[in-house]
Amino acid sequence: MKDLINKILVSHAGWEAVMLRVPIGIILASHGSQKLFGWFGGYGLEGTGQFMASIGLNPGFLMALLAGSAEFFGGLGLILGLMTRPAAAASALTMLVALFGVHWGKGFFLDSHGIEYALALLSATVTLTLMGGGRYSLDNYLIKNNVLGVKDE
Secondary structure (H helix, E strand, O other), X not given: OXXXXXXXXXXXXXXXXXXXXXXXXXXXXXXXXXXXXXXXXXXXXXXXXXHHHHOOOOOHHHHHHHHHHHHHHHHHHHHHOOOHHHHHHHHHHHHHHHHHHHHOOOOOOHHHOOOHHHHHHHHHXXXXXXXXXXXXXXXXXXXXXXXXXXXXX
16 A cells, blocks of 8 residues: 555656646646636536537536536646646546547647647646645655655655
């Protein structure tokens, strides 16, 4: 169990992790809040669920809840560097579904609702899944202060 926790939390990346984590986390949390709460001009769970059902992602409400939660809570995790790898992986999966389920076939560029933006977020979240939160993260704090009863190896 200690090995698993270390593999998930330990990362020796430096400021580059922070520079990627924080803006990507803000973007994801903002988009998730649109889906979950209707903030920032979003449609909330009901409206997002109806949209998802209309494009074949059923049941729409559940898909909206899953996507919104992955983005909102995953984004908060990235901002804080807390459970960075799982948060980034959940967000990457969400971006993969968005890329192929929503944006595929609409061209490349954002102005035509193409794959450009989802691809950029997918790339960033896959990178964070591999990189981890880095030295300046709550993940590192938990390990360094032995909060979870495991030591950095």
